[in-house]
Amino acid sequence: MSTSLQSVHALVPGANLEAYVHAVNSIPLLTPEQERELAENLFYQQDLEAARQMVLAHLRFVVHIARSYSGYGLAQADLIQEGNVGLMKAVKRFNPEMGVRLVSFAVHWIRAEIHEFILKNWRIVKVATTKAQRKLFFNLRSQKKRLAWLNNDEVTAVAASLGVEPHEVREMESRLTGQDMAFDPAADADDDSAFQSPAHYLEDHRYDPARQLEDADWSDSSSSNLHEALESLDERSRDILYQRWLAEEKATLHDLAAKYNVSAERIRQLEKNAMNKLKGYIAA
Numbered sequence: 010m011s012t013s014l015q016s017v018h019a020l021v022p023g024a025n026l027e028a029y030v031h032a033v034n035s036i037p038l039l040t041p042e043q044e045r046e047l048a049e050n051l052f053y054q055q056d057l058e059a060a061r062q063m064v065l066a067h068l069r070f071v072v073h074i075a076r077s078y079s080g081y082g083l084a085q086a087d088l089i090q091e092g093n094v095g096l097m098k099a100v101k102r103f104n105p106e107m108g109v110r111l112v113s114f115a116v117h118w119i120r121a122e123i124h125e126f127i128l129k130n131w132r133i134v135k136v137a138t139t140k141a142q143r144k145l146f147f148n149l150r151s152q153k154k155r156l157a158w159l160n161n162d163e164v165t166a167v168a169a170s171l172g173v174e175p176h177e178v179r180e181m182e183s184r185l186t187g188q189d190m191a192f193d194p195a196a197d198a199d200d201d202s203a204f205q206s207p208a209h210y211l212e213d214h215r216y217d218p219a220r221q222l223e224d225a226d227w228s229d230s231s232s233s234n235l236h237e238a239l240e241s242l243d244e245r246s247r248d249i250l251y252q253r254w255l256a257e258e259k260a261t262l263h264d265l266a267a268k269y270n271v272s273a274e275r276i277r278q279l280e281k282n283a284m285n286k287l288k289g290y291i292a293a
Contacts, residue, residue, distance in 0.1 A: 039066045
């Protein structure tokens with residue numbers, strides 16, 4: 010295989026997916042002998058060039074695997090990108106003495122990365138928290154024999170094979186009928202449809218200059234009012250509030266009672282009165 014660098018633009022799936030697929034399919038496959046030689050160079054000599062060639066030769070398999078997840082409403086380029094991360098992890102851990110081809114070893118790492126990406130980004134699987142529920146999520150489509158809803162017998166069979174309750178199968182099946190809308194418009198979207206994507210009408214008000222200035226002004230004003238309110242208290246009440254609320258090591262009522270030679274109940278009353286004065290001063 011040539012060691013010349015591939016076009017950077019062509020090997021970025023998010024830039025142009027069709028060009029990327031064409032580019033990775035044009036990279037020749039490795040023979041078993043070539044693969045073993047490269048794997049040994051990487052495993053025993055940490056040859057990064059060997060790792061690069063192994064990754065490039067298997068990018069087409071990532072595309073093939075990522076296409077099987079096209080029904081989840083996520084961008085195909087993102088799925089491929091995550092799968093590529095899994096491929097690189099597999100290449101790094103591949104042992105040529107295991108006696109298997111890299112693609113057989115890497116498929117588990119590729120799927121694991123894609124699964125993790127889907128679980129983090131697809132809203133309908135936020136409830137899939139247990140291992141059994143995650144297994145249900147990724148296997149329900151393959152378990153269904155037809156497009157129609159599952160009948161009672163099929164629900165029972167799927168639940169038994171995946172180790173979940175029948176009602177969980179029903180719930181996940183109903184969720185699978187929903188589709189997520191991508192935040193950004195599709196790469197091939199025209200002006201008539203691109204405006205419908207959330208990126209064109211959802212706003213992030215956190216970084217609005219007016220909002221930031223207002224929040225900063227409110228924070229400064231609140232801090233100033235609090236300091237003025239504390240200054241209006243007598244020294245003992247101010248110390249009690251500081252020891253009870255602001256000090257790193259909070260004092261107990263009994264500690265302050267011993268300090269001021271009064272009862273703990275009296276300290277509690279002084280604290281309550283001081284808090285009421287603070288609230289009244291700040292609210293005024």
